[in-house]
Amino acid sequence: MTIKSLTGIAAVAGILAVAGMAIPAHAATLDDVKSAGAVKCGINTGLPGFAFTGDDGKWTGFDVAYCRALAAAVLGDPDKVKYVNLTGANRFPALQSGEIDVLSRNTTWTFSRDVDLGFTFVGVNYYDGQGFIGRKSLGVKSAKELDGASVCIQTGTTTEKNLADFFRVNKISYEAVPIETNSEARTAYEAERCDVYTTDASGLAATKSTFDDADKHMVFPEIVSKEPLGPLVRQGDDQWADIARWVLNALVSAEELGVTQANVEKLGKGTDNPEINRMLGSEGSFAKMLGLEKNWAVNAIKAEGNYAEIFEKYVGPKTPLGLKRGLNALYKDGGILYSPPFR
Amino acid sequence: MVSTNPSAGPAAAFNISRLWTDERYRGILSQAIIVILVALALVWVADNTRTNLDNRGLDIGFDFLADPAGIGIGVSLIEYDSTDTWLRAMTVGLLNTVLVSALGIVAATAIGFAAGIMRLLPNWLVRTIVATWVEFTRNVPLLLQIIFWWTVLLSLPTVRETLRIGDSIFLNNSGITGPSPVFEPGASAVLIALAVGVAAAWAVLNWARKRQAATGERLPAGWIALGLIVLLPLAVYFASGQPISWDMPTANRFGRLRGGLTVTPELVALWFALATYTGAFISEIVRAGILSVSKGQTEAAGSLGLKGWQTTRLIIMPQALRVIIPPLTSQFLNLTKNSSLALAVGFQDFVGIGSQAQNQTGQAIEIVFSWMVVYVSLSLLTSAFMNWYNARIALVER
Numbered sequence: 001m002t003i004k005s006l007t008g009i010a011a012v013a014g015i016l017a018v019a020g021m022a023i024p025a026h027a028a029t030l031d032d033v034k035s036a037g038a039v040k041c042g043i044n045t046g047l048p049g050f051a052f053t054g055d056d057g058k059w060t061g062f063d064v065a066y067c068r069a070l071a072a073a074v075l076g077d078p079d080k081v082k083y084v085n086l087t088g089a090n091r092f093p094a095l096q097s098g099e100i101d102v103l104s105r106n107t108t109w110t111f112s113r114d115v116d117l118g119f120t121f122v123g124v125n126y127y128d129g130q131g132f133i134g135r136k137s138l139g140v141k142s143a144k145e146l147d148g149a150s151v152c153i154q155t156g157t158t159t160e161k162n163l164a165d166f167f168r169v170n171k172i173s174y175e176a177v178p179i180e181t182n183s184e185a186r187t188a189y190e191a192e193r194c195d196v197y198t199t200d201a202s203g204l205a206a207t208k209s210t211f212d213d214a215d216k217h218m219v220f221p222e223i224v225s226k227e228p229l230g231p232l233v234r235q236g237d238d239q240w241a242d243i244a245r246w247v248l249n250a251l252v253s254a255e256e257l258g259v260t261q262a263n264v265e266k267l268g269k270g271t272d273n274p275e276i277n278r279m280l281g282s283e284g285s286f287a288k289m290l291g292l293e294k295n296w297a298v299n300a301i302k303a304e305g306n307y308a309e310i311f312e313k314y315v316g317p318k319t320p321l322g323l324k325r326g327l328n329a330l331y332k333d334g335g336i337l338y339s340p341p342f343r
Numbered sequence: 344m345v346s347t348n349p350s351a352g353p354a355a356a357f358n359i360s361r362l363w364t365d366e367r368y369r370g371i372l373s374q375a376i377i378v379i380l381v382a383l384a385l386v387w388v389a390d391n392t393r394t395n396l397d398n399r400g401l402d403i404g405f406d407f408l409a410d411p412a413g414i415g416i417g418v419s420l421i422e423y424d425s426t427d428t429w430l431r432a433m434t435v436g437l438l439n440t441v442l443v444s445a446l447g448i449v450a451a452t453a454i455g456f457a458a459g460i461m462r463l464l465p466n467w468l469v470r471t472i473v474a475t476w477v478e479f480t481r482n483v484p485l486l487l488q489i490i491f492w493w494t495v496l497l498s499l500p501t502v503r504e505t506l507r508i509g510d511s512i513f514l515n516n517s518g519i520t521g522p523s524p525v526f527e528p529g530a531s532a533v534l535i536a537l538a539v540g541v542a543a544a545w546a547v548l549n550w551a552r553k554r555q556a557a558t559g560e561r562l563p564a565g566w567i568a569l570g571l572i573v574l575l576p577l578a579v580y581f582a583s584g585q586p587i588s589w590d591m592p593t594a595n596r597f598g599r600l601r602g603g604l605t606v607t608p609e610l611v612a613l614w615f616a617l618a619t620y621t622g623a624f625i626s627e628i629v630r631a632g633i634l635s636v637s638k639g640q641t642e643a644a645g646s647l648g649l650k651g652w653q654t655t656r657l658i659i660m661p662q663a664l665r666v667i668i669p670p671l672t673s674q675f676l677n678l679t680k681n682s683s684l685a686l687a688v689g690f691q692d693f694v695g696i697g698s699q700a701q702n703q704t705g706q707a708i709e710i711v712f713s714w715m716v717v718y719v720s721l722s723l724l725t726s727a728f729m730n731w732y733n734a735r736i737a738l739v740e741r
Contacts, residue, residue: 089698093707096399117705118399138597148595150517153415155689155699161413164425175599176415177609178699179689184490188689191497193517193608195597235400 029240041067078303129223147172152194254306261305436696450618455625496608502598523604529586536579544568632663
């Protein structure tokens with residue numbers, strides 16, 4: 001019996017047992033979360049910047065910050081999260097079976113996952129795309145010149161399919177060297193078992209930053225796929241999906257409206273801007289419509305700050321990942337991040 | 344399993360209290376209860392699965408097998424392209440599992456027998472070295488050994504420093520590459536000639552042995568057999584206009600060898616690790632088997648004038664094999680199942696491609712089910728073969 005097949009069997013056992021016993025067909029996830037006193041949030045097993053353990057041994061990172069904001073909005077306390085670490089392979093069975101309430105694990109929003117697997121994506125919190133890293137000594141300037149190259153790739157992700165598509169569209173051939181984990185794929189790439197390594201651009205930046213001879217490697221200009229990453233919930237509980245969606249929107253709107261971790265408490269008491277007032281609960285009854293406490297958005301923003309603050313803290317230019325906002329800037333700053341209005 | 348209705352017992356003597364006072368009825372009753380509980384559990388699992396799948400609007404079925412897989416596969420025994428279906432991709436995975444298991448079983452058996460015999464040699468140094476190796480290999484987790492061999496192979500020269508062995512064999516840390524045969528029309532005649540040659544050689548060897556047993560005369564049967572195997576196909580090859588050519592590997596602009604036949608470091612690492620790990624266990628089984636043969640047998644063989652190697656081959660081994668074969672079978676099964684650790688180094692076996700399929704299609708139940716079916720089938724096939732072999736060499740009582 002292997003690790004992998006055990007995971008698979010555990011996953012199936014999860015569908016068979018956990019779901020069946022614990023959750024009737026159309027239970028309100030919100031009631032379950034309230035009675036359990038914690039949001040069960042599925043996160044990565046460890047990815048620098050996105051989900052990692054901090055110095056105090058607690059989970060932290062870009063994806064974890066969303067879990068904390070959601071818990072703060074629903075339960076009033078960002079620490080009321082039960083983290084479940086999931087691999088690429090067992091994340092979907094975990095959500096289907098009800099083992100977790102929300103999956104916040106750099107997961108690409110695709111048609112088949114949204115429609116066929118029975119999930120609802122509540123938005124995009126990171127616009128990513130797949131790229132390539134290779135040695136400068138290859139003498140290649142573009143990924144389209146990679147005809148005949150050996151490509152290291154991490155299995156169990158959308159990237160392997162994108163890779164096949166990219167080479168097919170450009171009518172060039174490659175040898176796939178599929179490796180299960182990111183660290184072994186890096187080992188293979190560094191040993192020159194393959195000429196290039198491909199994964200999401202954010203991952204390439206993180207990988208390159210750990211090389212001793214980083215200046216001998218280059219990330220090719222081509223981004224060969226769209227990878228909109230975002231949180232998702234089970235299909236069929238619209239109230240819970242709405243909560244998850246509008247917590248995310250609140251974080252983005254907060255950046256747009258100048259609401260920060262520092263000033264949210266003060267602004268929550270009332271401002272001249274009706275949209276801020278509606279979002280933070282001093283005007284209107286949006287909280288009641290969601291089934292939450294009046295200060296849900298105040299709590300969510302107070303947890304880790306607005307979108308910009310979360311980005312800067314975990315993956316921005318001042319962190320080891322050093323990612324620029326790029327597409328993830330607000331629409332008015334040249335990016336495509338855009339929250340529907342609180343109206 | 345016994346599930347007889349308890350009331351079907353002898354009616355005259357039966358009354359209800361005997362169900363728990365009479366040992367026989369109690370046995371039947373308890374077995375019946377267990378059967379019912381197991382059946383109920385199965386029904387509950389099936390019903391619960393169906394209900395929950397329905398509730399979540401999930402489809403279950405094998406339709407996805409006809410969809411294009413869209414993944415690249417490094418090592419494949421059959422033609423495969425990323426536009427092929429999941430069915431074909433899973434078949435590639437299955438063949439890779441069979442390939443690495445078969446290679447592993449052959450090598451593990453050879454290593455195991457050699458090491459097992461060496462541990463019983465009078466030479467102290469050989470015995471001790473082998474014993475140390477066996478204890479070390481048996482007690483380090485297999486996954487670590489696979490990664491160890493893989494790392495060792497990755498430290499071979501890189502593509503830019505490729506070693507050439509002769510004109511057409513290349514060695515680097517992406518594998519060992521050599522020419523592969525290309526069969527043109529007419530090649531089947533050569534292959535048939537080869538098969539005929541092998542069969543004829545076997546017949547000649549058999550006949551020569553019988554003749555020697557009967558008359559004591561020896562023939563150069565080995566040379567005749569070799570001639571049959573080599574010369575017959577060669578003659579047909581030239582007679583039919585050389586229908587087999589060689590596909591020579593060539594280096595492309597990245598120094599990558601394309602064409603020919605490449606054995607990747609992932610396959611070799613997995614093969615080495617499986618063969619040595621299982622071989623260490625087999626060596627202990629072989630040692631136990633040999634020790635189980637009475638010392639009097641060796642002494643009797645010696646007094647008949649048989650030499651050491653002849654004693655081992657003709658007297659000890661045939662008797663030891665009866666003890667060795669049954670536990671050997673379970674080592675073969677272990678090796679086949681352990682081969683699924685291939686995933687760690689990215690050799691795409693049945694489990695590896697299955698989990699890729701599970702990820703792309705989300706059909707977890709179907710794929711876990713097919714894993715179980717395939718490994719159970721492979722195990723039963725291996726067991727069936729080994730049971731047949733065991734029966735063949737079993738002691739024939741007169």
